[in-house]
Amino acid sequence: xxxxxxxxxxxxxxxxxxxxxxxxxxxxxxxxxxxxxxxxxxxxxxxxxxxxxxxxxxxxxxxxxxxxxxxxxxxxxxxxxxxxxxxxxxxxxxxxxxxxxxxxxxxxxxxxxxxxxxxxxxxxxxxxxxxxxxxxxxxxxxxxxxxxxxxxxxxxxxxxxxxxxxxxxxxxxxxxxxxxxxxxxxxxxxxxxxxxxxxxxxxxxxxxxxxxxxxxxxxxxxxxxxxxxxxxxxxxxxxxxxxxxxxxxxxxxxxxxxxxxxxxxxxxxxxxxxxxxxxxxxxxxxxxxxxxxxxxxxxxxxxxxxxxxxxxxxxxxxxxxxxxxxxxxxxxxxxxxxxxxxxxxxxxxxxxxxxxxxxxxxxxxxxxxxxxxxxxxxxxxxxxxxxxxxxxxxxxxxxxxxxxxxxxxxxxxxxxxxxxxxxxxxxxxxxxxxxxxxxxxxxxxxxxxxxxx
Numbered sequence: 001x002x003x004x005x006x007x008x009x010x011x012x013x014x015x016x017x018x019x020x021x022x023x024x025x026x027x028x029x030x031x032x033x034x035x036x037x038x039x040x041x042x043x044x045x046x047x048x049x050x051x052x053x054x055x056x057x058x059x060x061x062x063x064x065x066x067x068x069x070x071x072x073x074x075x076x077x078x079x080x081x082x083x084x085x086x087x088x089x090x091x092x093x094x095x096x097x098x099x100x101x102x103x104x105x106x107x108x109x110x111x112x113x114x115x116x117x118x119x120x121x122x123x124x125x126x127x128x129x130x131x132x133x134x135x136x137x138x139x140x141x142x143x144x145x146x147x148x149x150x151x152x153x154x155x156x157x158x159x160x161x162x163x164x165x166x167x168x169x170x171x172x173x174x175x176x177x178x179x180x181x182x183x184x185x186x187x188x189x190x191x192x193x194x195x196x197x198x199x200x201x202x203x204x205x206x207x208x209x210x211x212x213x214x215x216x217x218x219x220x221x222x223x224x225x226x227x228x229x230x231x232x233x234x235x236x237x238x239x240x241x242x243x244x245x246x247x248x249x250x251x252x253x254x255x256x257x258x259x260x261x262x263x264x265x266x267x268x269x270x271x272x273x274x275x276x277x278x279x280x281x282x283x284x285x286x287x288x289x290x291x292x293x294x295x296x297x298x299x300x301x302x303x304x305x306x307x308x309x310x311x312x313x314x315x316x317x318x319x320x321x322x323x324x325x326x327x328x329x330x331x332x333x334x335x336x337x338x339x340x341x342x343x344x345x346x347x348x349x350x351x352x353x354x355x356x357x358x359x360x361x362x363x364x365x366x367x368x369x370x371x372x373x374x375x376x377x378x379x380x381x382x383x384x385x386x387x388x389x390x391x392x393x394x395x396x397x398x399x400x401x402x403x404x405x406x407x408x409x410x411x412x413x414x415x416x417x418x419x420x421x422x423x424x425x426x427x428x429x430x431x432x433x434x435x436x437x438x439x440x441x442x443x444x445x446x447x448x449x450x451x452x453x
Contacts, residue, residue: 013181013188020180021173028172032165039161043154044134048123051081051136055121055147058083059140084146086112093143100148105129112137112144125151190218198225206233250290258283277325284323291346305340305420309443312376313369315341320348326362327352331369335376337440339421347417348378350410351436355382358434371442379437387429396425 010018062085083096084105090112095101105128115122115137122137128148132155135148190213197209206229211222261283265276310316313331321329348367355365359382368379387395396415411425414436418425423438 011188012191013184016184016187017177017181020183021177024176024180025169025173028169028176032169036158036162036165040154040158043157044151047134047149047151047154048136051134051147051149052121052123052138054081055136055138055145058147059138059145062142062145063140081150082148084148086144086146088116088143090116090144099129102129107135107137107146112146115139115144115146191221194218194222194225201229206236247290251287254283254287254290258287305343307338308341309336309338310341310344311335312337312339312344312378312440316344316348317367317369317378320345320352321367323349324352324356324362324365327356328363328366329368330366332371335369335371336443337376338443339440343417343420347414347438348380350414351380354410355380355384355434355436358382358384360384372439374442375439376442377437377439379435381433381435383432384434386431386434387427392427392429395427 082100084100084107085093085095086107087093090109092101092106095105099105107124107128108126111122111124116139119139121139124135124137126133128135132151133148134151135146137144137146139145194209194211201207201209208226208229209222211219213219258280261276261280265273265280268276311333312335313329313333317331318329321327352365352367356362359365364383366381368377368381370377370379396411415425418438421438421440423440426437428435428437
C-alpha cells in the first residue's frame with residue numbers, strides 16, 4: 001500500500017548545506033566584527049598612549065624651564081599633533097598651530113579645569129575646528145598642556161579594514177556554501193544509498209540490505225531495517241504456508257462437492273435443476289478462490305508456461321463463457337496465438353468473474369476476440385458502474401478489493417499471467433462502460449507447427 005507523499009520541500013542534503021553555510025557565515029561575521037573592534041580599540045589605545053606620553057613630556061619641559069621647543073619631544077604616531085597651552089582658569093593662551101588658536105579649536109573649559117585638578121591629567125575625544133580629534137591634557141606649574149591628535153587616519157584605516165573584511169566575509173560565505181554542500185553530501189550519501197537499496201525490496205525480494213560502513217547511525221538504521229525485513233519474510237513465509245495448507249485441505253472436498261452436484265444435476269427433476277445450478281455456480285466460485293489462494297501461496301508468480309498453438313476464441317473464451325451462463329461472446333475464430341491455455345483461461349475467468357460481480361448480471365458482460373494488425377486482442381466488457389479513477393492504480397494489487405467486493409486476488413493473478421505471456425492488462429472505464437483487455441502476438445501457424453508448438 002502506497003502512502004501519499006507530502007509536498008516536497010528542500011532535501012536533507014540541501015538543508016544540511018544551508019545550515020552549514022549559515023553557521024560558517026555567522027562565524028565569519030562574528031570574527032569580522034571582533035577583528036574590527038580589536039583593530040579600532042588598538043588604534044585608539046595606541047594614539048591615546050602616545051598623546052599622554054607627549055603631554056607629560058611637554059609639561060615636564062615647561063615645568064623645569066629647559067630651553068628648546070615642544071616639537072623636539074613629540075612622538076605622536078601621526079607626526080601631526082598640535083600643542084595647546086591653557087592658563088589656570090582654563091583659557092587658551094597659545095597653540096603650536098594657528099589653526100588650533102581659533103575659538104572653535106579650544107577644548108571645553110570644564111575639561112581643562114578637570115585636568116588641572118587631577119595630577120594624572122585627563123583625556124578627551126571630540127571635534128575641534130571641524131575635525132575629529134583626541135586630546136591628552138596634563139597640568140604643569142603655569143596651567144595645562146594639551147596635546148591634540150587628528151583621528152581621521154583612524155577612520156580611514158577602519159573604513160579600509162571594513163571593506164576588506166566585508167570582501168573576505170562574502171568570500172567565506174561563498175566558500176562555505178561549497179564546503180557545506182560537500183560535507184552535507186558526504187553525510188547524506190550513505191542514507192541515500194540505503195534508501196535506494198531499501199526501495200528495491202518487495203514481496204518477491206526480501207533480502208538483507210548490504211552495508212559495509214562503520215557501525216554508526218547509518219549502520220544502526222541498516223540493522224533495524226534488516227531486522228524488519230527478516231520479520232516480514234518470516235511472516236510472509238508463514239502466510240504462504242498457511243495458504244498452501246488451507247488450499248490443499250479445501251481443494252479435495254470442493255472437487256468432491258462439484259462431482260456430487262454434477263451427478264445430482266443429471267439425475268434431478270426439472271423443478272430442482274435451477275437450485276442445483278446455483279449450487280454448482282457457488283461451488284465453482286469457491287474452487288476458483290481456492291485455486292487463486294494456492295497460486296498465491298506458491299510465490300505470486302506464474303513460474304512455468306506450457307505453450308501451445310491455440311485459438312483464443314474456441315480454446316479460451318468460449319470455454320470460459322460456458323462457466324458463466326448469459327455471458328455474451330463476440331469472438332472472431334480462426335486466429336492463432338502461442339500461450340498456455342490453462343493459464344489464459346484462468347486469466348479470462350478472473351476477468352469475467354470480476355466483471356459479473358461488478359455489473360451484477362452476467363447478461364451485461366461481453367467477451368470479445370478480435371485481430372488488430374499483428375496482434376490478437378482479448379477483451380472483457382461490462383456495463384457496470386465503472387472503476388473510480390482513484391482506485392485504478394491499485395486495482396491490480398493483491399488483496400485490494402474494489403467496489404464490487406471479491407477476494408482481491410483475481411485481478412492481481414490475472415495481471416501476473418498476462419505479464420508471463422509478455423502482455424499487460426489494460427483498463428478503460430467510465431460509468432456503464434468498463435473494458436479489461438490484453439493483446440497477444442498473432443502466431444504464424446506454419447512456423448509454429450514447424451517448431452513443434
